[in-house]
Structure formats: C-alpha cells, structure tokens
Amino acid sequence: MNFVFWILAMLTLGSGLAAVALKNTVHCALALTGAFAGLAFLFLSLGAQFAGFAEILVYIGAVAILVVFAILLTRGSETPIGSVFSRHWFWGLVAAAAVFAVFGGAVLASVRVLPNVQAAPVAPVQAIGFALVGRYVLPLEILAVLLTAATIGAVIIALHELPQESLPQKEEQ
Amino acid sequence: MFENLDQIFLLLRDWIAGFLPVFLRPLVGTVLGVVGIASVFPALFALTTVFERKGLARMQNRLGPNRVGPFGLLQPIADGVKSLTKEDVVPLSADGVVHFLAPLLLVVAVFMGFAVLPVGRNMVLVDLDCALLFYFAMGASSEVAVFMAGWSSRNKYSLLGAMRAVAQMISYEVVLLLSSVAVVMITGSMSLTRIVAAQNQYSGVLPHWYIFTPWGLAAFAMYAIAGTAETNRSPFDLPEGESELIAGYHTEYSGFKFALFFLGEYLGMFSISGLGVTLFLGGWSAPFSFLGWIPSWIWFFAKVMLSIFVFIWVRGTLPRLRQDQLMNFAWKFVLPFTLFNLLVTALWRFMGDGWLRWAVCSALLAAAYLLMARTGMRREQFTSRSYRYAE
Numbered sequence: 177m178n179f180v181f182w183i184l185a186m187l188t189l190g191s192g193l194a195a196v197a198l199k200n201t202v203h204c205a206l207a208l209t210g211a212f213a214g215l216a217f218l219f220l221s222l223g224a225q226f227a228g229f230a231e232i233l234v235y236i237g238a239v240a241i242l243v244v245f246a247i248l249l250t251r252g253s254e255t256p257i258g259s260v261f262s263r264h265w266f267w268g269l270v271a272a273a274a275v276f277a278v279f280g281g282a283v284l285a286s287v288r289v290l291p292n293v294q295a296a297p298v299a300p301v302q303a304i305g306f307a308l309v310g311r312y313v314l315p316l317e318i319l320a321v322l323l324t325a326a327t328i329g330a331v332i333i334a335l336h337e338l339p340q341e342s343l344p345q346k347e348e349q
Numbered sequence: 350m351f352e353n354l355d356q357i358f359l360l361l362r363d364w365i366a367g368f369l370p371v372f373l374r375p376l377v378g379t380v381l382g383v384v385g386i387a388s389v390f391p392a393l394f395a396l397t398t399v400f401e402r403k404g405l406a407r408m409q410n411r412l413g414p415n416r417v418g419p420f421g422l423l424q425p426i427a428d429g430v431k432s433l434t435k436e437d438v439v440p441l442s443a444d445g446v447v448h449f450l451a452p453l454l455l456v457v458a459v460f461m462g463f464a465v466l467p468v469g470r471n472m473v474l475v476d477l478d479c480a481l482l483f484y485f486a487m488g489a490s491s492e493v494a495v496f497m498a499g500w501s502s503r504n505k506y507s508l509l510g511a512m513r514a515v516a517q518m519i520s521y522e523v524v525l526l527l528s529s530v531a532v533v534m535i536t537g538s539m540s541l542t543r544i545v546a547a548q549n550q551y552s553g554v555l556p557h558w559y560i561f562t563p564w565g566l567a568a569f570a571m572y573a574i575a576g577t578a579e580t581n582r583s584p585f586d587l588p589e590g591e592s593e594l595i596a597g598y599h600t601e602y603s604g605f606k607f608a609l610f611f612l613g614e615y616l617g618m619f620s621i622s623g624l625g626v627t628l629f630l631g632g633w634s635a636p637f638s639f640l641g642w643i644p645s646w647i648w649f650f651a652k653v654m655l656s657i658f659v660f661i662w663v664r665g666t667l668p669r670l671r672q673d674q675l676m677n678f679a680w681k682f683v684l685p686f687t688l689f690n691l692l693v694t695a696l697w698r699f700m701g702d703g704w705l706r707w708a709v710c711s712a713l714l715a716a717a718y719l720l721m722a723r724t725g726m727r728r729e730q731f732t733s734r735s736y737r738y739a740e
Contacts, residue, residue, distance in 0.1 A: 200444075202447075202500060203444075203447070206447065206493075206497065209493055225477065225478060225479050225482075226479055226482065229479060229482040229483050229485075229486040230482065230486075232486035232487075232490060233482065233485055233489050236486075236489060236490055236493060237488075237489020237490065237493075237519075237522070238489070238519065240493055241492055241493065241496065241515055241519065244496055244500075245512075245515075248500070248508075248512075300478070301478065301479050301539055
C-alpha cells in the first residue's frame with residue numbers, strides 16, 4: 177500500500193508541477209486533469225469509493241472541461257509573450273511555504289487530537305446519503321441555492337446577446 | 350445441465366486457474382475476465398459494423414457490402430487490414446503527444462465501463478458497491494479525450510466538432526445520470542448486480558423489469574435519448590456530421606488511430622446499451638419465467654443486440670438534429686421531464702402496492718408529457734416562407 181501511495185503521490189505532484197510550468201496553457205489544463213486523476217486514485221486507495229468516483233465524474237468530467245473551454249474561448253490559448261515564470265518568484269515561494277506550514281501543522285496536530293478510529297466502511301454510500309439529509313441538511317440546501325444562483329447567472333449571461341441579433345429574424349420567430 | 354451452460358464461462362475460468370498455485374488464482378481469474386471482455390466486445394464490434402452497413406443500405410434501398418465473403422460478412426476483416434496498413438498521417442503543426450494520446454484515452458475510458466456490467470448470473474468482472482457511479486465516471490473521462498482529439502489537430506473543423514461534441518455530451522450526461530437515479534431510488538443501491546437481482550423476480554409469468562412500470566418507461570425513454578446523444582449517434586451526430594464537418598473531431602486521424610476512434614464509438618454504444626439493459630430491461634434475466642432455462646448471458650447479449658438494432662434503425666430513419674435544436678431539446682424538455690419523473694418515482698415508492706399507484710403515476714407522466722412536449726416545445730408558427738437571397 178505504501179508503494180502505491182508513493183506512485184500516486186509522484187503522479188499528482190508531477191502533474192501539478194507540469195500544470196504550472198508548461199508553456200502551452202491547454203497542456204497545463206491537461207496536466208491539471210492528470211492531477212485530478214491522481215487525487216481520485218488516492219481517494220480510492222484509502223477505500224473511499226464514493227469520493228474517488230465522484231472526483232473523477234465531477235472534476236475530470238466537468239471542471240476540466242470547463243477549464244479548457246475557458247482557455248479556448250479567451251486569449252489564454254495563445255503562446256505567452258514573456259516568460260511563464262514571474263520575476264517575484266522568491267516571495268511566491270515564501271507564501272507557498274507559509275501556507276504549507278499552516279496546513280501541515282494543522283494536519284499533524286489533528287492526528288494527535290482525533291481518536292484513532294478504524295472505520296471499516298459498511299455501505300458508505302448509504303451513510304453519506306443519511307448524513308446529507310440528516311446532519312448536514314443545511315449545507316446541502318445552501319449548496320442548492322448557490323447552484324441555482326449560478327444557473328440563473330449563466331442563463332442571464334447567455335441571454336444578453338439575444339436582443340442585438342434578433343433584428344433580421346424577428347418576424348420569423 | 351442448463352445451470353452448467355449458464356455458468357460455463359465461470360467453470361472454464363476455474364478450470365484454467367486450477368492448473369496454477371493457489372496464490373495466483375484470483376489474479377489469473379481477473380486476467381481471464383479481462384481477456385474475455387477485450388475479445389468479446391471487439392468481436393461484436395466487427396459484427397455490428399457489417400450489420401450497420403447492410404441494415405442502413407437496405408433501409409436506403411441499396412445493397413451494402415457484398416463483395417468480401419458471403420453477404421459481405423467478412424468485410425470487417427478487410428476493414429481491419431486496411432486500417433492496420435494505412436499510412437498514419439499526422440499534420441505537421443499538430444500537437445504530437447496530445448494527438449497520440451487522445452484515441453488511447455478514449456478507448457481506455459470506454460473499456461473501463463465494461464468492467465461493472467453484469468453480463469450473466471455471477472458474471473461481473475468487478476462487483477463494486479457504487480458500480481453505477483464508476484460507470485458514469487468513466488463515461489465522463491471520455492469527454493476529455495474527445496476534446497483532446499479536436500484541439501490537437503490544429504484544424505478549425507476538428508475544434509468546432511470537438512466543442513459541439515463536448516457540449517452535447519455534457520448536456521445529455523445530466524439526463525443520463527438523473528434517469529438512472531430513479532432506478533437507484535427504487536432499488537436502494539448503486540450496485541448493478543443488486544439492480545438486476547431486484548428485477549429478476551416474476552409475478553406469475555411476467556417479470557419485474559423496471560421498463561414495465563410507468564416511471565421506468567419514462568426513464569428508459571429519456572435514457573435512450575440521452576444515450577443516443579452521448580455516443581454521438583444519429584440523429585444527434587452533428588459533431589461528426591459527415592456532410593457538415595468532414596468528420597468532426599477525428600478528421601485528422603488516419604489508419605489505426607481512426608479505427609480506434611471508430612472502435613471507441615461503437616464500444617460506447619455497446620456500453621450504454623449494456624447499462625440500459627441492466628437498469629431497465631432486467632439485465633440477464635429472462636422475459637418470462639418459463640424461459641429461465643436459457644443461459645443468462647444469452648439473454649444479456651440478445652437484449653444488447655436488440656438495442657443496437659434499434660440504434661441502427663433510428664439512424665436510418667430520422668434526420669439529423671441541428672445543434673441548437675439538440676441543445677434546446679435537452680435543456681427544455683428532456684431535463685425537466687426527467688426531474689418530474691424523479692418526483693413520480695418517489696410517489697410510486699411511497700404509495701402502497703396496488704392499482705392506484707399505477708393509475709396515478711401513469712396519469713401524471715402522460716399529463717407532463719403532453720404539457721411539456723406537445724404544447725411547451727411547440728414554438729414554430731409556420732407562416733408563409735420568406736426567402737433571403739445573397740446580393
């Protein structure tokens with residue numbers, strides 16, 4: 177199991193590094209897809225089947241597609257004029273190290289605080305379902321409101337183009 | 350005797366694995382299962398290409414391939430030899446790595462979906478607890494491959510075709526998932542073997558297939574529409590419209606890479622049909638209780654081939670939908686109807702057993718169909734034709 181973890185970790189980290197270091201933006205997006213896949217396999221190696229497959233379905237199937245569409249439909253797909261690396265890379269490194277220190281400290285502290293639970297997932301999907309409509313019903317409803325707002329926003333943005341183009345075809349509608 | 354015939358592939362696998370030491374047997378069993386899947390479905394693919402060309406030809410009042418072998422049945426061999434020996438043309442400015450990886454990713458994603466389909470009694474490669482989610486995750490991965498193919502070819506038509514294909518696949522993927530959720534709600538599990546086991550019951554002679562319930566029929570109709578759109582089959586095949594975009598996202602592929610795309614498309618068709626058969630048509634269970642002696646895998650493949658025949662039939666019959674008609678149809682009729690069907694499924698589940706729930710659910714679905722489809726989608730007031738000529 178340890179061996180599998182190291183391979184998946186190298187896949188995820190390598191894809192993540194490629195996603196920030198490659199010149200062509202679409203290549204970066206595809207490397208990001210590889211990082212998502214690595215994360216999904218890490219979930220699967222921990223036995224969280226639902227989380228792993230949902231990660232593939234949502235991140236690779238929808239978020240990655242969204243990212244590449246955004247790159248293609250804007251000017252991000254042209255080759256960059258200057259260098260891909262910023263001039264202020266030292267302060268970026270300091271910020272990244274600080275964030276990593278905070279996260280790492282939190283994770284290591286939590287191992288001491290939480291009890292050592294050996295959770296054998298028995299029908300985990302049902303447990304997730306019960307938790308969603310039982311204990312976490314308020315976050316679920318808030319998420320639904322957020323998604324509805326996003327959908328309405330998307331419809332409004334797409335609707336904006338209609339009045340300007342409808343002049344020649346108005347009587348045929 | 351018929352039980353042995355039913356389980357013959359499992360007995361064969363155990364017999365072969367019996368020659369090896371104990372610690373290797375599970376691995377060899379899995380490898381044999383993978384070999385089985387990787388040989389049966391491409392063989393079916395070869396058969397289907399001939400049937401499609403002959404079937405379409407007959408529907409269009411012409412013959413179809415009849416030179417190679419009796420009735421053209423050896424045509425796939427000729428096609429295979431051609432695609433293996435053809436020169437692999439890659440455009441000079443194409444993105445080499447992505448261009449190479451796109452057909453591989455597509456075929457891998459489609460093959461993974463077969464791992465959870467129960468093709469017979471006890472005959473599933475991987476019995477996952479959330480098998481349905483795994484299947485849809487693999488289906489979603491194939492969209493990235495389509496985009497990669499279209500973008501890496503550095504061809505405007507390919508990119509257009511890829512964008513259209515991805516937009517269509519994403520829209521209809523939502524419908525596919527929601528119509529399967531109705532089945533999951535009634536069965537109470539995402540495991541495909543449990544779904545088939547729930548349908549493998551008979552009241553008298555008639556089976557408990559989900560298609561024979563009002564919500565199941567509606568969900569199956571929506572699933573069939575969405576499945577046709579997911580695999581870019583006619584009448585939803587604008588992304589690869591042969592008369593419009595040359596060949597869409599696989600324009601710049603030749604030789605064996607094109608054959609891989611072709612294989613991926615047909616295997617996707619088998620995969621979606623297989624899942625539809627599992628969810629709605631009872632999987633490997635026989636249609637009548639007195640026909641249970643026929644092996645289960647024969648029933649599964651018979652139902653899948655029947656679905657393929659319906660796909661071919663629809664392709665030869667209906668005209669192609671335009672991109673905006675396609676998207677309007679998805680978001681304005683199919684999705685609302687599928688959501689309403691979820692409500693009706695919940696109503697079915699919580700009403701008691703009896704004739705009342707049949708009547709109420711059927712009436713609700715018929716009313717919703719008439720309201721949403723017949724009146725809501727009718728927006729063309731056909732006035733006299735107006736022509737615009739180029740100056």
